[in-house]
Amino acid sequence: MSAGKRRLQEAKSVLVDLGFPRSQCNDRTALCLLALLDLSPTTSWGEAQCPLVGITPIMEWVRRRYRVKYAPNTRETIRRQSMHQFVEAGIALYNPDKPDRPTNSPNVVYQIEPTLLLVLKSFSTNEYRIRLESYLGQRQTLTDMYARARQMNLVPVSTADGKQFQLSPGKHSTLIKAIVEEFGQRFAPGGELVYVGDTADKFGYFDQEIVARLGVSLNRHGKMPDVVIYFRDRNWLLLVESVTSRGPIDGKRHAELSELFSNSSAGLVFVSAFPDRRVFLRHLEVIAWETEVWIAAAPSHMIHFDGIRFLGPYGKSRS
Secondary structure (H helix, E strand, O other): OOHHHHHHHHHHHHHHOOOOOOHHOOOOHHHHHHHHHHOOOOOOOOHHOOOOEOOHHHHHHHHHHOOOOOOOOHHHHHHHHHHHHHHHOOOOEEEOOOOOOOOOOOOOOOOOOHHHHHOOOOOOOOOOHHHHHHHHHHHHHHHHHHHHHHHHHOOEOOOOOOOOEEHHHOOOHHHHHHHHHHHHHOOOOOOEEEOOOOOOOOEEOOOOHHHHHHOOOOOOOOOOOOOOEEEOOEEEEEEEEEEOOOOOOOOOHHHHHHHHHOOOOEEEEEEEEEOOOOHHHHHHHHOOOOOEEEOOOOOOEEEOOOOOOOOOOOOOOOO
16 A cells, blocks of 8 residues: 555544544545645654645645645535534634634635644554543533634624624625615615625525515526615615625626516615725726615715616616
8 A cells, every 4th residue: 555545544544533424534534634734645643733724725735745636626625525524623723823814715724723733643653542532522622612713703793673693704794794784774774684695605694585475586506696685665675795805786797686586576776885985986987877886984875876766676678
């Protein structure tokens, strides 16, 4: 057996020791563990390290050290089906250098949990089983502690009717919070929150009952707006994009959303929300006509982009 295959088998046995289900003790997850430890086929377990490493660097490390090449489109699989489980189990720390880093940041990093590192450094020695037993005895406490630390960085959101939920950290979520708590309550008082997207979970908040009542059949492959609010008093459906990095509602996005909500019995209102004027001016030239603009830094005002009415739906045909 080659050194690489032997090391891979060792990593899988570690995953079994840590209580992972057999189905997850696969090559992909074992290679992720080895990358977190910077453990090449010929490096001893005692030399294991604790680098800060992201998904793409993990894939590149695996390619160089173990000659296993993952296609670019497997990045999300590695994140969701290997690294996410490591974080949830307390085996890896998520952004320990900057806990409030946005979930969709390209700089997201992971690091092996330091107590576990000391255990794994003793792998294949007489100390390993003793250290492993001690670690497993306190692991739930460690997992809970790290989970609480992650929880502290989430963005809390409260709806007008008292519902509460949390979004992953970042400027995008902070602006979504302002859309729900300030824009919605100012310009659609009594409006019902239908949907909120999250960078970590596409459906951060979703009231399927309202959607069904409006006759909307959503295509899961369609790209939802960041926030959807139903203004029952006027039978309006407000489709709001939170613009911090990606674009506002331009002509193309207007057509996409119109198609996605084409069966709605409520009139569609399109809104691009910005954190401040600086970001707004960066996107000014592409904002679609017959849409609205809201700026969180001046929450009591709106900017109307032409059309025959201010803050209201238009017919299906656009002039």
